[in-house]
Amino acid sequence: MFRQMSASVFSINGPVTSDQTVPDFVVVDVETACSNVSSICQVGIVGFRNGVEVFEYETLVDPLDRFSSFNIRIHGITGDHVEGAPTFADVHAAIDDHLGGRITVAHSYFDKGALGAACRIHSRPVIETTWLDSVRVAKRAWPELSSHRLNVLTKYLGIRHKHHDALSDARAAGTVVVRAMEHTGIDLAGWLTPARGRCGPAPKAAPCGPLKGERIALLGAPRDGLLARALAAEGACIVAAVGATTTMLVVSKEQPFGRFFTAHADHRKAEELRRSGADISIVLEDEILRRLTRSVAS
Template sequence: MIDVETACSRVSSICQIGIVGFRDGREIFEYETLVDPCDDFSPFNIRIHGITADHVVGQPTFPHVHSEIDAMLSGRITVAHSFFDKGALASACRVHERTMIQPIWLDSVRVAKRAWPELPSHRLNALTRFLGVPHKHHDALSDARAAGMVIVRAIEHTGIDLKGWVTPANPGGGAAPKPSPFGPLKGERIAILGARRDGSLARLLAEAGARVVASVGTNTTMLVISNEQPFGRFVSASPAFRRAEDIRRKGQPIEIVGEDELRMRLGP
C-alpha cells in the first residue's frame, strides 16, 4: 500500500512517500520518508499536507530512494487510493530518468465503490470514518495504511479475496449463449447483474428464448438480479440497477426481477 504527497501541481514533485506492507490482513512493515522533490513548493499543496521546502532540506531525492521503492513494490500487489500515486511514481521515474516501478496496481476507490455502493462518498477520509479506522489525512504513511485497511475490510465484508479484487471485474464473462428461437422469453433482451453471460443463469435465459446482453441499455427489456450479486441488500445502489431505474423513469419499459422469481416463472 502506497501514498505519496507532492510539492506542487507537477505530479513528479514527490515530497513524501509512505508504504505499508500487509500479509493475510495484518500489517507486517512500514516505510516512510520525506523526499527532496528538486522542485518548487506551491502554497496550495503546503496547505494540504503541511510539508514545506524547509522540511526536505537534506532529505534524499527520488533517485536516491528509487531502488528501495522498486524493491518493495515491483511485481507485488500495490494498493493506492485512486491512481494518482501510480501516475506520480511513473512521472518521477521519467523526470529523473529511472526505470519504471511496476507493481500490480489495485485501486482502493474502485474496491470501496463496489463493497459499499450505498456510501455518498468514497474519499479516503470518509471511508476511514465509516470503517472506524484511525487516520491522519494527507500524511503519506497514514494514507497508505488507511488504503490497506479499506482492502482488508472490503475482503471481510464481501468475501471476495485479494485475487478476486485484483482480477478485473468481468461479470459479463465470455460470449453469451445463442438464444433459442422458441420459448417464453423470446424477444426479450436481458442483462444480468452479478453473474457471467456464459454462466448457468445466462444459459437458462437463452434456452427460454432471451438474448443476454452485456449491460443495461435503452433496448434492454429486463434486468435480472442474480443470487450471486455482490452488493447484498444495497443492490439498488449498484450502477446497473440505477441505470435500469433511470431508463424506466424516462418511460422505457424495463423490468427488474430477482433470479428466484424469474426461475419460478419459467417453471421446472
C-alpha cells in the first residue's frame, strides 16, 4: 500500500539539469483517484542510462477529483494524503522537463492516456515524447509467461517492487526493459521498431532443389527475409505459421526469445504435431544451412 509522504514535499529530485547524466530513457507511472483517467494523484518518474538508474522524481498530486474506494484499495492514497499537494497544472512543467523529447517507457499505455487526459482537463500542452510500452517488450522477451503484469514480471525476474506505488512501479518497469535488452540482445532502438506483424509475400519456391516438397515455417525471422529466400531458393515452400501440413520449423539464429524459444506458440505447436505422429522436424538455422551446403557440395 501507499507509503506516507509529507504533502509539502512532492519531489525527491528535481528535473534533470545539465550537470546530471542525460538518461537513455525515462519511465513514468501514475496512480489515479477514481475511474476518471485524468484523476492523477501520484506520479513517479525514473531515468536510466546504460542500464543504471540516474535520477528519480516523485510527487503526490491533488487530482481536484473524488477518491473512489476501489482506487484507494489499490494504492492506499486518500484525499487526506494529497491535502496541500500541487495540482497537475502545478507539476506539468516538471513532468514535461523529464519526459519531453525523450524516450518514455510505461507499463501499458494507461499512463500515456492518463497524462494526455490530465493535460486536456488542466489546459496544459500535451507532453511530446516517444512512448515505449514495456508490456510489449516483456511479451517479446519472455513469451513463455502466461501473464506480463508488472508484479508477475518482477517476481519472475527477482526485482524488488512495491506494486501500485508510482515510483516503485516506474523503477520496476525500467528494470524490466533493461533486463529484456540484456536477455535478448535487442537494444533500445530495436525495441522502438515495431515487431513485424505484416510482411511481404513469401518468396516463390524454386522448381527443384534439396528442399523441394518441404513446407517450412520460420521462428524469429520474417517470411520475406534473407533466411526465407535462401530456403525458397532450394525448393522450400515458406508458410506463415506451423500447421497440419508444415513439414519443418526452422528456428532463426536471430530469434529474439533467448533460451525460451521452446515456449513460443509455433514451437509448442510443432512439438504437439510430432507427438501426434506428424512428420515435422524442428531445426536450427545453422543446421539447415549446413545441410544445404553439404548437399550442394556433394
